[in-house]
């Protein structure tokens with residue numbers, strides 16, 4: 001169990017809303033649908049109404065400092081079944097990257113690889129007290145697009161399982177390109193935080209507002225007035 005999962009959830013009942021895709025840049029085709037993940041009647045492009053409103057605010061803030069830039073949505077709503085699909089996919093991907101055979105892993109290798117996967121992915125938990133963040137409709141994975149429509153290089157791909165995905169990985173680099181990755185990560189974090197979001201400690205691209213991870217991050221900053229989460233699992 002992760003620390004943020006101990007935060008109580010007092011569901012506020014706010015509806016989810018379809019993201020107006022024409023107002024943002026969007027990763028297309030959707031990265032998990034492309035792999036065969038099934039969303040049933042919904043799609044990944046839903047968020048709680050206030051979370052969507054705040055994402056629009058973040059993009060407006062971005063455009064105040066960089067005219068013509070956009071927030072690019074990589075992923076938003078994710079049913080627990082898709083969370084399961086993606087952790088299994090990622091596990092197999094790490095096994096393959098290490099040139100190991102899935103059926104011949106030792107228990108120690110299996111455990112070590114799961115630990116790596118769960119550094120970046122939430123457990124596909126059906127317990128309503130500990131929902132995966134994206135299953136609440138309050139989490140979003142995003143990056144930046146510049147005024148020419150080009151996706152900004154942030155130093156890793158979204159979902160890359162490596163220390164380079166940690167938000168401050170390039171903070172102390174003396175390499176000019178890597179310093180620029182850090183500046184762009186800070187820019188993304190700054191506009192998202194000003195709009196009310198908080199970032200995942202291990203992922204430069206994952207932000208949430210109103211879920212357990214958000215309340216946990218908020219409480220780290222404001223321990224005197226602890227918050228509960230207002231969004232639980234959607235279905």
Ligand SMILES: C[C@@H](N)C(=O)N[C@H](C)C(=O)O
Nearest residue numbers: 120121122132133134159
């Ligand atoms: C790995 C990334 N796509 C992600 O969303 N991670 C968070 C922690 C999650 O699985 O909810």
Ligand SMILES: [Zn+2]
Nearest residue numbers: 139140141206
């Ligand atoms: Zn995420």
